[in-house]
Amino acid sequence: MKTATGTFAGVRAQPLDGRRGAGEVALQIRDLRKSFGSRLVLDGVGLDVGRGELVALLGANGSGKSTALRCVVGLVEPDAGSVRIAGKEVIGLSGAELTATRREAAMIFQHIHLVRRSSAFDNVCCGALGRVHPSRSLLRTLLPADIRAEAMVCLDRVGLADRAADRASRLSGGQQQRVAIARALCQRPSILLADEPVSALDPAAAERVLSLLRQLARDGLAVAAVLHQPDLARRYADRIVGLQDGRLVFDVRPEELDEDRIAALYATERQT
Amino acid sequence: MTILEASAHALPPPRARLWSWRFLCIALALGALAAAHVLAWRETEMSVSTLVEGWHGMVDFFDQAVPPDLRWDEVLRPALDGARVTLYIALLGTTLSIPVALLLAVLGARTTAPNTLVYQASRSLLSFLRAVPEIVFALVFVTAVGLGPFPGVLALLLHNVGVMGKLWSEAIEEVEPGPIEALRVAGARRSQVVTHAIVPAVAPQFIGLLLYRFDVNVRSSLVLGLVGAGGIGFLINQSIRLFRFDEMLTQILVILALVVVVDNVSALIRKRIA
Numbered sequence: 042m043k044t045a046t047g048t049f050a051g052v053r054a055q056p057l058d059g060r061r062g063a064g065e066v067a068l069q070i071r072d073l074r075k076s077f078g079s080r081l082v083l084d085g086v087g088l089d090v091g092r093g094e095l096v097a098l099l100g101a102n103g104s105g106k107s108t109a110l111r112c113v114v115g116l117v118e119p120d121a122g123s124v125r126i127a128g129k130e131v132i133g134l135s136g137a138e139l140t141a142t143r144r145e146a147a148m149i150f151q152h153i154h155l156v157r158r159s160s161a162f163d164n165v166c167c168g169a170l171g172r173v174h175p176s177r178s179l180l181r182t183l184l185p186a187d188i189r190a191e192a193m194v195c196l197d198r199v200g201l202a203d204r205a206a207d208r209a210s211r212l213s214g215g216q217q218q219r220v221a222i223a224r225a226l227c228q229r230p231s232i233l234l235a236d237e238p239v240s241a242l243d244p245a246a247a248e249r250v251l252s253l254l255r256q257l258a259r260d261g262l263a264v265a266a267v268l269h270q271p272d273l274a275r276r277y278a279d280r281i282v283g284l285q286d287g288r289l290v291f292d293v294r295p296e297e298l299d300e301d302r303i304a305a306l307y308a309t310e311r312q313t
Numbered sequence: 314m315t316i317l318e319a320s321a322h323a324l325p326p327p328r329a330r331l332w333s334w335r336f337l338c339i340a341l342a343l344g345a346l347a348a349a350h351v352l353a354w355r356e357t358e359m360s361v362s363t364l365v366e367g368w369h370g371m372v373d374f375f376d377q378a379v380p381p382d383l384r385w386d387e388v389l390r391p392a393l394d395g396a397r398v399t400l401y402i403a404l405l406g407t408t409l410s411i412p413v414a415l416l417l418a419v420l421g422a423r424t425t426a427p428n429t430l431v432y433q434a435s436r437s438l439l440s441f442l443r444a445v446p447e448i449v450f451a452l453v454f455v456t457a458v459g460l461g462p463f464p465g466v467l468a469l470l471l472h473n474v475g476v477m478g479k480l481w482s483e484a485i486e487e488v489e490p491g492p493i494e495a496l497r498v499a500g501a502r503r504s505q506v507v508t509h510a511i512v513p514a515v516a517p518q519f520i521g522l523l524l525y526r527f528d529v530n531v532r533s534s535l536v537l538g539l540v541g542a543g544g545i546g547f548l549i550n551q552s553i554r555l556f557r558f559d560e561m562l563t564q565i566l567v568i569l570a571l572v573v574v575v576d577n578v579s580a581l582i583r584k585r586i587a
Contacts, residue, residue, distance in 0.1 A: 152491055159509075
């Protein structure tokens, strides 16, 4: 187990080549704009996330980090801008094509959002619903065998295959977040978005979740995670971007993130 | 107390005011409420003296009612049969209302309604069914299909759709939105969100509410019997008409046993599934 400080040199961003699909841009955001009423939340955000890298998004509350991610998966409709998922523009798409393209991007949440009364396994199976015909998903027992097998592989990938039959509500916070990651994996995404994935977790569980996210990036996923702990970002991310008042203010390698940048980033928390 | 000394320069606490607009509003509201009770007392012709004057009437009544008439063939067995029919009316009235109540609950919950028009229509229908008491439905159906348990079942069914649908739609609306959002993001369709996020979350509540309604419906079907819709209530009606209060007391004791048993069994099951 790593200690909380002083080890970031050991996990400094390595050259991206040599990883599966490395460098290929999976998510491309350009000039994204969004206002809620008179409040401008995104003021022309641009961001690239390549396969094989974990990008951390830092910023004060209200700086637009979560909104940017929510625009990608369609939970928020942007006013203007471009979002390309695996090279395909999603703004302006509709119907089955939009659904199919968006399925490439999976998301995990701060509040985890598992169905608490369902088992870990049933929750993971939910990730595959987008590619199962409704008639095969009406009852859990009707789910195709290959989907069920795949869900087990996903649970195994996050190290929780032995808890498959347990109710989600009986797992610890860290375990629940890992089940949520397994559910996201069952969606077969190329992009994994994490909206404050460790804000509700204790330090040890947070480390475990972040190292899992980094391993998934090493396996070829494009991972973008909103974090509130600059220190964790330094130790786990390949790249760190800072958002302030809806704009990208820096895009640096972890070792370039100094205290001045951090202080400036959180100095002007907006009063709303 | 060094910790408190440090806060000696703190701002003074907000002033406590006895007289304020809020105080005035509360006083006015209480005054209006008291006035309403005075008016109600008058309009409902409440009278202590009439109650005292009627006292011997009640004593006569109890005199005739006690001891209860417990003859098996003439009174007790018909009462038990009647109680069984009452139970059956409640059972069918509750069970047959499930499909329609379920449909209207899903269409009448803000989170699952396909659009506002359907939502409003379902809500209105539920409100109507809920607003009409089952006894009114029973009177209508007794006129239409004649005396007996059948109109009782129909009346309970209609009213129960209204209440059950409302309670269920509220349970659906209270499901936490997070997992629903997560499944939408994962590409699940509306029907899949219902089957995989909403159903698991509301199942225990649905069953609990259903048992609660069954329990209420057993008591309602007693009243329905009084207007001719079968069961033990009908027997009570007859006993009253024939001034056989000793028979009526037996019937009431049977009802008491029935209600206690149903209450306890349903409470036990609800506790188990909670």
